[in-house]
Amino acid sequence: MSIRALKGFKDILPDEVGIWQRIEATARDVFHRFGFAEIKVPILEKTELFARSIGEATDIVEKEMYTFTDRNGESVTMRPEGTAAVLRAFIEHSLYAKLPVQKLYTVGPMFRHERPQKGRLRQFHQLSCEVLGSDLPRLDAEVIAMAWLLINELGITVSLEINSLGCPECRPVFKDTLVKFLDERAGSLCEDCERRRHTNPLRVLDCKSAHCQEQYVDAPSILDHLCRGCQDHFGTVKESLAQLEIPFKINSFMVRGLDYYNRTTFELITDALGAQSAVGAGGRYDGLVEQLGGPSLPGIGFAMGMERLVLLLQQQEAQANGPTSDLFIAALGEEAQKIAFAILHGLRKNGLQAGMDIEGRSLKSQMKQAGRANAAYTLILGEEEMAKKIAILRDMSTRAQEEIPLPEDLAEWCQALAAKIKSNQC
């Protein structure tokens, strides 16, 4: 048996890489327009970083992290998300001292030991954005608007849902009210909800069982329990999104799986990915910087799943064209091949994408290779041409052929041919 990749770990093959590059390029462009700077942070961090930020009791920390002790006996973890590591770097290098408001993004792999399924892998990739240093509600809208714009520029259709989770002032009050509501219905809920009633009461509202949903129709809503400050904040977020004409739906049942979120949360959702509906999601995390040992600074951020974007793009559009080539050299015979080898390198030095056959196959076969490589031109160097000291330059789309003399000064000849081909193409 040959060695296979680990479960949930996937190779991104050349055919697919084009889409990945396009997504990243579009993202960098959009992020740049909003004033975001890229930061690259390590994949491996001290386990404590994630335990403290994401929350000890979350599923991610409890059962999904790749955690192990390294050779020094220290507990380390492969990052399950991007925010914690970026904030760690932000604090460690005192970036807050350089600018009042920092806008950062990072791109890279994340790791969670879950059972793989459509749109969910153990190593997956996220585009992750953070804004540190402001708690103004208009910033929430700006961040959401940026995510929305990126999705739009990629040509993907999703819907936006927003919610407010309140703050440490008002959320506990709501939680008590909710728990009381659920206690009254104990016994008539589904198995999952019975369990969640104790472990994560906020999440029962998200239950997919129709029976449960019927009962939750008159469940208390977080939005009715927001304190004055959170109400005003959420109000401005909604108003700002409306001002930018970004359509959104309020989903008071929306819950996030990371403990650090408060106030504004949002999700970009699609129904085209099976069970994994969130393409991107994020929210405000005031207090997290301080919790990680930094200054008391508010923050907001979001992450988008690269694999999910790729799946959506693959569904929505035909495959991009294969790689294209400027020129292919078909050489017949040892003498011709030897000259072709030098010409090939000379053309490449002059900026052409050029290739040739190295197996010494028939001309027909070599022409086939030229066609497969999508070459604009083929340079034919056969025995006849060698005798006449010429080469044939064939335009593959028009099939027109012209004879050109073989090089006397190779460097000059290659430069001229490269220039000619480039000018003909544009």
Added chain:
RNA sequence: GUGAGCGUAGCUCAGCUGGUGGUAGCACCGGGUUGUGGCCUCGGAGGUCGUGGGUUCAAGUCCCAUCGCUCACCCCA
């Protein structure tokens, strides 16, 4: 962690109530065109039928186990 479906050529898949592995499509190689790609045509190569047991005269086919993949639950990007 729980459940379901599926493992036959590089890929997508036929293969009936067990009876010698498919002139199947795509891709690959070669010929037709002794030196010219895409279209056409002819040919070629390519397989421990996921693995290990069992039943049987005989197993790709039935049974058991195991591994892998996929989807769903859960969770999440």
